[in-house]
Amino acid sequence: MAAPDIKDIERRMDGAVETLRKEFGGLRTGRASASLLDPVHVDAYGSSVPLNQVANVSVPEPRLITVSVWDRTTVKAVEKAIREAGLGLNPQTEGQTIRVPIPELNQERRKELSKVAAKYSEEARVAVRNVRRDGMDRLKKMQKDGDLSEDELKVWSDKVQAMTDAHIKKIDEALAAKEKEIMQV
Template identity: 85%
Template sequence: MAAPDIDGISRRMDGAVDNLRKEFAGLRTGRASANLLDPVQVEAYGSSMPLNQVATVSVPEPRLITVQVWDRGMVKATEKAIREAGLGLNPQTDGNTIRVPIPDLNQERRQELVKVANKYAEQARVAVRNVRRDGMDHLKKLQKDGDLSEDEHKTWSDKVQALTDAHIKKIDEAFAAKEKDITQI
């Protein structure tokens, strides 16, 4: 009997959940976080680079992020990248340092962020379901080829479904926690 790669399926589903957590880390909740600037890409040396490859990001106060740019020539490009990243931030340059104050969130902005978080969660759910579909297709192929009996097919299908349910539950819990974090004043 050729057993399906349940560990591989689980790993791929874990990847979707981890990716969601990274996406959530970049969502602003009113408190400063170095992860907030993770999605920022800076045009540097003829290519697009993550902000953390051209500067050091730190959080000296709860409502302030500082970005210490290593190359003086990259300060303008870095400031522009932060401003245009769609995070609603307004950076201010001071020599090699860029200060990024975190404004208070109004109710409208909070609702917008919850919608964005929900979109990220739905993308993660779709990714998990796609992994499930791949796993089920593989099981059908094994059964068709005679490598899996009908009972074994049912057993493995149940295992794949249980993994799917567990990962969807993790996604829902992460979304609920993020929603609470965003709406909390």
């Protein structure tokens, strides 16, 4: 019996949960943080690049992020990317420096951030389900090729499903914790 690569499936599911945690790290709850702009991608040089590849991001004070754009020609694109990133931020350009004031968290802003957190967690769930589907497809192929019996297919399928359920639970717990943090006044 050739065992399917369950470790690979688990590693990829862990990756989806880890990515979600990083995205949640970018959802600061009223304090400025350089990681707040991590999800921002800028259309520059003919492709979409992470913000940190076209500018320096710093936090000079608790409610302000400054973005020092390296190339003058990309300033407008960077400002547009920050404004359209769905983070509720309103950047102001001064030469090659973009000042991004962090708004006070009112109830409306908290609800917005909760929606963003929910969107991130749904993307993570989809990623985990895609890994499960991929794993199940590999199992079915192994069975079709004669490497797995019907019973072994059932056992491995159950393991993959249990792993999926555990990772979805981790995602839901992370979302609940983040929403609680966001809604805390």
